[in-house]
Amino acid sequence: MSSDLLIENQHGERMRLSMGPQHPATHGVLRLLIDSDGEVVSRAVPDQGYLHRAIEKIGECVEWAQFVPYTDRIDYVCAMNANLAYCVAVEALLNSDPATAVRVPRRAECLRVIVAELNRISSHLIAVGAMAMDLGAYTPFLHGLAQREAVNDIFEKLCGQRLTYNYVTIGGVAFDLYPGAEQEIASFLDRFEEEFRRFNQLITNNRIFRERCAGVAPVSAEEAIAWGLVGPNLRASGVDWDIRRDEPYGIYGELGVRVPVGRGYAGARGRVGDCYDRYVVRLLEIEESVRLIREALRLLPPKADKPSDPLGGHQADVGKQLRKPPRGEVRVRTEAPRGEMGYVIVSDGGKQPYRVRCRTGSFSAVGIFEHLMRGIFLADIVTIIGSFDIVVPEIDR
Amino acid sequence: MKAAEDSIVTTAVDEFLAWGKEHSLFYLLFATACCGIELMQTGGPRYDVDRLGMIPRATPRQSDLMIVAGTITHKMASRVRTLWEQMTEPRWVVSMGSCANSGGPFSKWSYSVLNGVDKYIPVDVYIPGCPPRPEALIDGVMALRERVRRYRTLGIRDRDPYVVAGHEAPFGSHPGKEREATR
Numbered sequence: 211m212s213s214d215l216l217i218e219n220q221h222g223e224r225m226r227l228s229m230g231p232q233h234p235a236t237h238g239v240l241r242l243l244i245d246s247d248g249e250v251v252s253r254a255v256p257d258q259g260y261l262h263r264a265i266e267k268i269g270e271c272v273e274w275a276q277f278v279p280y281t282d283r284i285d286y287v288c289a290m291n292a293n294l295a296y297c298v299a300v301e302a303l304l305n306s307d308p309a310t311a312v313r314v315p316r317r318a319e320c321l322r323v324i325v326a327e328l329n330r331i332s333s334h335l336i337a338v339g340a341m342a343m344d345l346g347a348y349t350p351f352l353h354g355l356a357q358r359e360a361v362n363d364i365f366e367k368l369c370g371q372r373l374t375y376n377y378v379t380i381g382g383v384a385f386d387l388y389p390g391a392e393q394e395i396a397s398f399l400d401r402f403e404e405e406f407r408r409f410n411q412l413i414t415n416n417r418i419f420r421e422r423c424a425g426v427a428p429v430s431a432e433e434a435i436a437w438g439l440v441g442p443n444l445r446a447s448g449v450d451w452d453i454r455r456d457e458p459y460g461i462y463g464e465l466g467v468r469v470p471v472g473r474g475y476a477g478a479r480g481r482v483g484d485c486y487d488r489y490v491v492r493l494l495e496i497e498e499s500v501r502l503i504r505e506a507l508r509l510l511p512p513k514a515d516k517p518s519d520p521l522g523g524h525q526a527d528v529g530k531q532l533r534k535p536p537r538g539e540v541r542v543r544t545e546a547p548r549g550e551m552g553y554v555i556v557s558d559g560g561k562q563p564y565r566v567r568c569r570t571g572s573f574s575a576v577g578i579f580e581h582l583m584r585g586i587f588l589a590d591i592v593t594i595i596g597s598f599d600i601v602v603p604e605i606d607r
Numbered sequence: 608m609k610a611a612e613d614s615i616v617t618t619a620v621d622e623f624l625a626w627g628k629e630h631s632l633f634y635l636l637f638a639t640a641c642c643g644i645e646l647m648q649t650g651g652p653r654y655d656v657d658r659l660g661m662i663p664r665a666t667p668r669q670s671d672l673m674i675v676a677g678t679i680t681h682k683m684a685s686r687v688r689t690l691w692e693q694m695t696e697p698r699w700v701v702s703m704g705s706c707a708n709s710g711g712p713f714s715k716w717s718y719s720v721l722n723g724v725d726k727y728i729p730v731d732v733y734i735p736g737c738p739p740r741p742e743a744l745i746d747g748v749m750a751l752r753e754r755v756r757r758y759r760t761l762g763i764r765d766r767d768p769y770v771v772a773g774h775e776a777p778f779g780s781h782p783g784k785e786r787e788a789t790r
Contacts, residue, residue, distance in 0.1 A: 231686055234636045234665045238643065239683060260683045261640055264717040271716040279712065286641035336644070355651035362648075373644055373738050603640055 223247070231260045235592045238437035238602030240576070246588055254583035254591060256576050262606040269566030274300055274532045275380055277566065282374035284568060285604050289337055290329035290365075291546040293378035294322055296568075299460050299542040300380045301537075304528070307536035316511050319383035319461045323506040324395065325365070325377060327499040331402070332361040334492045334499075334599075335549040341489060341596030342413050345422050350413040357405055360398055367391070380532065382525035382603035386517075392507055399500050406496065414493065423486035424476035427582045427594045430483060438579040441549020441571045443598055444570045446472035446491045447483035453545040465505050470494035485597035492599070495547075533561055548572050548599055572604035621759045626699070628671065629755045632748070635670040636663040637690065640677030642704040642738040649741040660747065667693040671704055672751070674744075675730075678706035679721045680712060691728040701747055702730045705737040710735065 218383055229240035239260035245253040270276050280287040281296040304310045314322075339354030362372045367388050369377040377384050399485055413419055429439065434447035444451060452469040454462040472487030474480040480487070514522030537559040543552035549571025556565040575598040609617050618626075637758065638646050649656055650663060664670045667690045679687055693699065705711030710722035731754055734747040744764050 231683065232635075232667075232690055234663075240641050245706050260686070261678060261681060262680055262682070262719050263640075263678055263713050264719050266714070267718065268716045283712070286644060352652050355648055356653070359648065359651070359653050371741060372648075373641060443692055 217464040219413050222526075224252075225260060229254075229591070230257075236595060236602075237340065237600055240595070240600065240602050242579075242583075242591065244583075244588070244591070249588050251583055251586050251588055251591060254580060258576065258602075260606065262604050263603065265603075266566055269563050271562070273561050274535065275565060277378045277563065278379060279374065281601060282376055282570075285546065285548065285551070285570065286373055287601050287603055288329045288333035288372065288547045289323045289375050290378060291333075291544070292551065293375065294326050294460075294546040294583065295542070295546060295551040296553055296566075297330055297378050297380045298544055299332055299540055299555050300532075301543045301552050302326055303538065303540045303555055303557055304380075304531050304535055306538055306540060307458055309533070310531040310536055312381050312458075312526050312528050312531055313520055314382055314526055315518070315520050316351070316461075316527075317386075317513065317519075317522050318524045320506045320510045321383045321387065321524065322378055322460055323462065323465070324503050325368070325383070326511075327503045327506070327571040328361050328364065328395070330499045330547045331496050332358040334496050337547070337599035338413075338489055341417065341593075341599070346418060347413055347416070347419060350409060353371075353405070353409050353412065357402055360402070363393070363399065365394060379525060381528035382517075382523070384525070386524045392510070395503065396507060399503060410493070415489070416446070420476055420486060421479070421588045423489060423593060423597065424479040424484060425481050426485045426584065426590050427597075428481035428487075429578065429582070433578075433581075434483065437573045437581065439578060440574050441545065441547070442491045442495060443488055443571070445469065446488040453543055453550055457543070459542070459544055461506070461509070465502055466496055466510070467502065469497065473603050483489045485593050488597040488599075492583060533558065543569075546571060548601060548604060549574060568607060570604040570607070572598075572600040572602070575600055576605050621761050622708050624728065625758050626757050629752050630757065632659070632661050632662040632699070632755065633664045633670050634672040634674050635667050635690065635694070636665050637667075638676045639683060639701045640706065643743065644677035644778050645687055645738045645741060646674060646703065647677040649744050652743065654741040656745065657749070659745075661748065667691070668695060670694055671697070672699045672701065673727075673728075674701045674703050675707040675724045676703045676738075678711070679724045679727075681721055682719070683691045684721045684724075684727050685769070687724060688727045690789060698762075699732075699751055699755065700724075700728055700730045701732045701744075701746060701751060703734050703747070704739055705735065708735065717783065718719070 225246050227244040230236040231239040241257040243255045268280055279294045280401045284380050285292040301312055304312045335358050336353035339351035343351040366372050369375050431447045431449050434444050448471050449587050450471050455467040470491050472482050472491055474482045475490040476486035511522045517523045517525045518527050535557050539556045545548045552569040554567040558564040658739050707724045712721050713720040714722045720762055732747045732751045734744050
C-alpha cells in the first residue's frame, strides 16, 4: 500500500463523495462511499444491494430445471459458465445416490467445454475492454465488442439467444451443434487470434495504459488468500490455483489446463498482483481458452441418432430423477471467468430445491476493496474496479 | 418543411425544434442489469446507434433519453426517480426489457424487485424481451422518435398514449399522471 500518501490533518478539505449507483465506471449499480482529502482517498466503502433480486430465494420456489434460466441472470456476462456451475452441482446431487445417478453423454461434456470457454473469451473481452474504457481508451472496448458479437452469433445459432442462453441443462446441453458449427467455431478461432494480436498492440503495450496500471493496488499472495480472492484475481497475485486443473469437473481433467499466474508483467514499476497483472492474466486466459476449445473440438465424438446416447448424445434422460432426487447436501465449485462459482444445494427429496446457495467471484473481489482503496488517488479507484472485473448481480444476486 | 430556393427553407419553429431533438437523442449511460450489456452492444461497432445521433452521456443533466436497461429493485427505485428528475426537459424514458416493463422473471417470487419502472417514472416506449435484441432496441428508439417529432415546444401539447415497440397501434392511454404535469 502506498500509505505514504495518507497524511493525517492535511490542510485540504475533507470530502465525502458518493460514487454510484449510477456511474459509468462502476460496472453497474455498485456504490462507493468515498472519504477523500483532495485527490487522496482515505477510505472507500462499497455499498451493495442495488440489484438484489432474491435469486437464491427464487431457487426455493421453482423446480430443479426451472432454476437454470435464473442462473443466466446471476452472471449475464458469462451465462454459459453460470448455467454449467448449477447443472454440475445438481448432477453431483443426483450422483450421490446410485439409484438416481445420471451420466452426461461425452459429446455433451465436450460441447459444455466449448461453450464455456467461448463464453470465457467473450466475458474476458468485456472485462479488459471495459477496464481500458474506464481508463479513457474507448477504442479497445469496441474491438472487444466486435469479437464478442462473433461469439454471440455462434451462440445465437446454437440456442437462439444472444445473452441469456439457458443452454446447459441438467444432464447435458439443450441442443446439439447446428450443421457446420465445428468449422464455424474453428474459423472464428483463427480470425480471433489475428484480432487478438491487434488488440494487444493497441492497448496491452500502450505506455499510458501500462503506467496507469503498473504498481497500483498490488495484492500479495498471502493477502489474496486471506481475503478469499478467487479466479483470475487470485492467480494475478501469483497463486497457482485453478479449479479446472486442481479439482476437475467434466472433461477438464483430460485437457491439461495450463494456468497463467501474475509475475509483475508491467516491468520495472510493476509489482506482482497489481492491476496490470490482473489485466494480463485475463489475456493469457483467453489464449488458453482458445487452445482448450480446439482440444475439445478434436475430442468431440460423432453425433449419435439418439439424444441420450452415452457417447454421441447431447442430453441424458433426467426427468424421472428430478421428480424424486436424493435427500442431502452437495457443495460443488466450478471455474467461471470471474473466479470460482460455487453452489451449495440442499435437497429434501422433493421436486424443488430446499436451498440454493451461490457463491461467486465478484462477491469475493468486492470484499477487498475497502482494504485496497486507502491512501490511493481518486483516479486509481476506477482502475481497481476495472481490474477486478466485478459484475454487480454476482455480488447482490 | 419546404425548400423555397437553394439554401432557403421555411418551416415552423416547433417543427424545426422537434426535428433537431429527434436527431440528437442523447441517452443516459445507465445500465442496471443484463439489458445493459445489450445496450452496450447496441452502441458497439455492429449496431452503432451513434449514426442515429444517439450518444451516451454519463450525467443525467446532459441527456434527453433515459433507457432503463435492467431490473429495478426497491432500493434502486428512488435513485432512478432522482436521476429522472435531474434530466432536463423535455425528457423521454424507454423501458428496456421485461424487468423494467413488469418485473419480468422476478415479478412473481422476488420480494425485492419493483414490478415495472412505470410505477416511479412515466415511460414512453416499452420494449419487450429478456433481454431485447439490439434490433428491438433500435425499433423502440424509432418508435420514440415518432413521438419526439410530434413534440411541440410552443404550440399545444397533446398527450400521447404510450407505445409498445413492435406494435403498430398504441393501445390505451398512459397510466401515470406525471405526463400531464411535465408537458
